Amino acid sequence: MQGITLYNQFKATSAVPFLELAAQAGDHEAQYYLGEAIRKSKRYMTPEAKNAYEASALQGDIYSMIRLAGDTNDLCVAMGNCPKDRKEPGEWRKMALDTASVEAAKGNAESMYLMFRVTGDDKWLEKSAKNGFSLAQFSLATKYQEGGGFFLLPASRLAAVERWMKASAEGGYPPGMMGLAAVSVEKNDLESFRLWNEKAAASGYVEGVFGYGSYLGEDPSNYGFKLDLVKSYALLSLIYELDGGGHVRRDIEDVLPDIAKKMSPEQIKEAKVFLENWKSSHPPLSFFPDKL
Known part of the structure; x- marks a missing residue:
């Protein structure tokens, strides 16, 4: 989809017209990205962005629910006088938790990651990584690189970083590929560095x-x-x-x-x-x- 392509190239303003077309057709992912593109272009949560998120969330899009759960700066939320037919951030958070929890229980690794994003509980990040979600694997490796987690020996930490970066890279996540390339340089494994740099470029x-x-x-x-x-x-x-x-x-x-x-x-x-x-x-x- 051209709109998402432009958004992922950090061209949010240019993406909006393309995303609007798909959003009007009822595509929940396009509605989410439309909300993102408008919010980032305007640098605040506009009514148009909120409408796009809500349309997406009401179709079950957990990402949109999470975004709406974080919208605590709305004046009506502060005043406690939002329209009765409008969900407040806390309600969206509960909906996100409930929806993601059901999917996570079915073994959906992405939903496990979203449980982590809602709750902040590292156990969900670890579960998601162990169940093969490449973004979670990359995030877990990065967390360990930055000093998170507990390891008795520095070598054990480095091994865990490499393990999860490798899993992420092999799962097809390009930042994971470059993360593994960086790990390879530290080990002076230039052949691996070249391989994963080239794969990341091809992606x-x-x-x-x-x-x-x-x-x-x-x-x-x-x-x-x-x-x-x-x-x-x-x-x-x-x-x-x-x-x-x-x-x-x-x-x-x-x-x-x-x-x-x-x-x-x-x-x-x-x-x-x-x-x-x-x-x-x-x-x-x-x-x-x-x-x-």
């Missing part, structure tokens, strides 16, 4: 594409990548086409001209052909932001 993850494209243009490469100026130029040009999404063009402007200086006009043409082929055979660029 469309902006961080992965930028890293992979940059490394391919280095001579010599610090990480053992084989010099490929054509592919380097093409991948960095791909990110340049984000046109401001995530403010990454500034980074590309620092790197791309240096790559171009090393290339012949024929190589530039070849890179443009490679770029078009890449776009037609790979997912669109995404920052893969956490849905919540």
Whole structure:
């Protein structure tokens, strides 16, 4: 869906018209993302955003319920005089808990993660990770990296970080792929680093594409990548086409001209052909932001 693609490229304002079309057709996910796009564009919870979340939540979307549960700044909530037909944040929180609890009991790993987001209880994060939800696995690995959890030995903590980053990466979560690549560098396992950086790039993850494209243009490469100026130029040009999404063009402007200086006009043409082929055979660029 074009609207979600644009939203995931940090182009919330541009995403709104596309999301509105799908939301009007009753798509609960589009309604959630419409609420997100409007809220982030305006930088506060507007009535339009709230309406989108509510339409989504009433279709059972737990993400929208959670977002509405956090909307405690509404004046009517503070005054205690909200319309009778309108649920207050506490009611949305209960609905989110009840809905996620039912699904979690069925073994739904994503719902287990949402139980964690509502309750803050780490046991749900661990359950979700153990049941295969790759975002939870990445979050658990990150938590351990940042000093969370209890480990008798530093080596045990590092092993747990690697275990969960690997699970997340193998589950297809691009930030997990780059997380595992970072772990690999710390172990001086450059072969693994190259593998997962390339996989992250192939997924469309902006961080992965930028890293992979940059490394391919280095001579010599610090990480053992084989010099490929054509592919380097093409991948960095791909990110340049984000046109401001995530403010990454500034980074590309620092790197791309240096790559171009090393290339012949024929190589530039070849890179443009490679770029078009890449776009037609790979997912669109995404920052893969956490849905919540």
